[in-house]
Amino acid sequence: MQRHFLAAALMAAMALPAQAQAQAQTEPLQIREVGSLHVGGRIATLEGLPEKEITFSAGAPPTRMNPNGEFQVEQMYAQYIKLANPRARYPLLLWHGGGLTGVTWETTPDGRPGWQMFFLRAGHDVWVSDAMERGRSGWARFPEVLPGEPIFRTMGEGWGLFRLGDQAGWNREPAKRVAFPDSRFPLPSWDQFMKQGVPRWATTDRQIQAAYDAYVQAACPCVVVVHSQGGNFGFTAALNAPDKIRALIAVEPSGAPPQAADAAKLKDIPHLVVWGDHLADNSFWSKVRANIERWQGQIRAAGGAADTLDLPAMGIRGNSHMLMMDTNSDEIAGRVQGWMASKGLMK
Template sequence: MLRSLLATTCLAHEEGLEQPRRDYFYVGGKYVNITIENATSQVKVGQIYVERLTPPVVFQDYPIVFIAGAGQTGTNFLETPDNRPGWASFFLDHGYVVYLSDQASRGRSPWNPSIGTLVVSGTAQVEEIFTAVSRHDLWPQAKLHTQWPGTGLVGDPNFDAFYASQVQFIAENDISEDQNTDAYTALLDKIGAAHIITHSQAGAYGWRIGDARPELVRSIVALEPAGPPFEGKPPFLGNRTWGITNLEITYDPPAGPNATLLTSVRVPPKDSNHTDCVLQQEPAKKLKNLIDIPVLLMTGEASYHARYDYCVVEFLRQAGVQVEFADLGQEGIHGNGHMLFMEKNNLEIAERVRKWLAKL
């Protein structure tokens, strides 16, 4: 898994300097009593596996914490399915300490059978929404997808390598939000202030982590975060009671028990290629603990998120959050799907993130 980190493509390694240091630890979780074969046992649940990669020379003030999306692990950011350097190598080369992790109850983070229902994505779904979306044309932008390496179909070595990395995940988002908010908050308590880069499902965790520890979240880079506000859209349905999260997040004035005071209004789509948006009814409540955290929200041109991520941006701005929208197609970076950080132009996109971080 560390092939990219040790590759000669990395500048520091080409010069024969010391290689990145790797260590790991577990953080978070809690002890609970469960019944196994008619006997009560104490076990720990909700802890996460964290891998710390430290470059030979650290010249950035804050590390980067990566949190992968549904069905994924921290390996997403080590390298690409076709064995090119991933974002971990890129940001190590730019002097950042990098933290890779597996979400709670996933991958190397233990799952207890008493908590949640495990599901897995089949090959057809992965092809349709991640790797071969232009062949299926399920949304208007799908035909623009050109950046996945290879055909994106079963039997292609790049697809097979990617699909081999897919893991089971808890179906109930409420459980995942709860466990992961607690675990990643504990991580920040341990390591101090950091930039957080979230992807997809983990986007909701980023908002709640920032809400819980605004003083420790230096910035949030939200790669196609869970959305749109309040409601799901195909291929993933389900409501978000608190707007951009399933579970409670702090509003000012307060949103009330179960967000009963968070009123919404439906806004027509901006054109036929986009969905309508459900936003707050004005005057909008503010996400008071996120207001001072810089946010970069990034969307691929051909992704299913291209239809509605603008709604998330509007919701955040309405709630007082300082968010920059990197709509990659509009910026001249074309052809990306949902897994943009491992597609053919992944380092071009990483450079877009690096430049934004450098301005903070």
């Protein structure tokens, strides 16, 4: 019952009038500013590494390269788009998941406008970031600075993990791939989606969290939307700066703070967790969801609001882990927007 206790109420609260949604998504945008920044990081000193002779460009003479010295490391990058007349009270920060970058939010693999554009048109200033060690945030040497080595996701791993179909349904040949019959992911664009994949580490959570915390200090007060691996970073960022984050929306978060975390700090920060379909028969996601529901229970027990948008319980079937890319992504974004409006986050 707990998974579905809000389904009927949230369906009514989150569903914006169709006419208003359509109008918001077609009006011209008036932009006040587009910019970017890097936040966080530190200076690391490397010593004792051998010099190398490197040719930087074809036809250029070789150069002796000394890899020792001081380096700026562990920073993160964010781009912002600010509206001339925002209708939201706070900027909206979009945080991506593991092995991905801020591209997650920009354009869907089949070429439709992503959630960045949706929420700009809904009246939010929108910030899109690349986590520390991803995308435009840049790497650092490993294992000298980043411990361990990067992980590279195969094209087939995500087929089952992101719940397009059973893992056994993956095939290198697109015509032979087997997806769930009701899958909402734009299946012909799976290979295009995989071009977004980047290496990630499994050993850098501390550094990533430090960079996100610096980001919150630079960009907030704000509303934060997190996805997958970004979930625990968002939950923890709210614990670390409850005066800066006004609401947190977690789209299929894959992790949560430990039982010992002080959820009472979050009693004034409304939380929403969004789930897609086909979780029950996936052992990984079933365990993840149980952990997230434990954390939501702690928030509610401390007097806070921790709502759930369970799409299948609302009769919306077939959504993958990549909800913001599925063919009904705007419908889901509209319900998230309705939730924010119901929490007084719009002017």
